């Protein structure tokens with residue numbers, strides 16, 4: 531299996547540290563707002579990664595966090611806590627806001643047929659682990675305190691910035707002057723591990739006791755603490771959006787590796803952005819689409835899943851409703867193919883002997899495409915070629931279901947239009963008549979079937995019936 535690793539900027543051969551089990555950590559949502567189509571793409575592609583790892587024979591231990599505290603509106607510790615802001619806006623408590631948007635998030639994930647992580651962990655349930663990690667850093671003299679917060683001193687972690695390739699000097703210049711920055715911060719890129727409940731945070735409603743006064747954790751420490759708690763000090767794969775690279779993930783690396791002395795993440799996998807109609811998504815532009823919007827446009831979320839599969843995860847994607855509608859049509863087409871194949875499988879007792887080589891070839895091509903840094907569009911092309919091939923219906927069906935283990939279009943769940951028994955009987959009689967070369971009788975039977983609203987078609991060695 532080959533995967534692009536942001537850390538090396540190369541496609542590398544991936545193998546887990548522990549034999550057959552891959553440890554996978556995903557930066558989950560900050561639950562203060564709607565889950566939009568950009569999130570849908572990111573988590574679908576995470577799901578494709580996980581399903582591919584399973585398809586090629588690995589076990590996957592997947593942990594995802596829910597950020598329900600500490601994520602400020604600016605990644606550089608500026609601004610307000612997103613949850614507190616959301617609560618103020620809606621007049622609800624922060625806990626209610628977190629619960630509401632967590633539920634909405636999973637409703638969207640379920641609609642997209644995304645397999646839930648083995649563990650979904652909330653930041654507010656892991657304050658102790660975060661405090662312990664900050665204490666470890668403190669014991670190594672890697673932190674300092676100001677009136678406002680406990681900071682990680684990045685100058686004590688010499689490789690800081692290696693993931694994004696940004697020099698510390700550039701970081702200094704990138705810090706904006708107009709936003710609130712703690713004047714006692716030594717370096718603009720030093721980041722808060724723990725915020726004290728003072729100043730702009732004096733009314734913060736989520737707060738805990740700590741060795742550094744009452745307060746709340748910073749966003750970055752959450753992922754390190756929870757990832758270590760469930761997956762160990764070194765994990766195989768960590769995923770996130772490309773926007774996480776320069777700050778959040780640099781900080782995760784710095785505090786984790788400084789605390790443990792071990793490599794934190796072996797493979798960094800980052801997803802590219804999604805634009806809408808060629809523009810960046812934003813609420814003010816009204817191009818911030820959610821599950822509700824898909825429903826309004828009569829688009830099945832699984833059609834959106836198909837749409838995502840057409841673009842490589844490291845490529846920026848442009849979403850349009852035309853593209854969504856086209857994907858919807860394609861999904862309908864696949865569903866009909868499934869129904870057709872299923873029927874011919876049930877009703878064709880004499881399918882030709884399967885072409886074993888062809889079958890294995892397609893399976894190999896499929897697995898190869900995905901193993902090449904998740905080339906999903908090529909894997910889709912393999913599926914369409916397979917469906918056009920001369921494989922028997924039952925083998926096509928078998929491969930289609932097999933490929934769907936990764937595509938996740940829920941093809942096994944497609945409801946079949948039930949064919950009444952009586953019609954299957956007529957169709958069987960017709961086949962007997964044809965075998966006996968009694969074409970008059972066979973034609974009569976065909977007419978009877980048609981009068982009942984069905985069509986019978988001959989296939990290689992059998993037949994299929996479907997609704998007119």
Ligand SMILES: [Zn+2]
Pocket residue numbers: 556557558753778
């Ligand atoms: Zn994270």
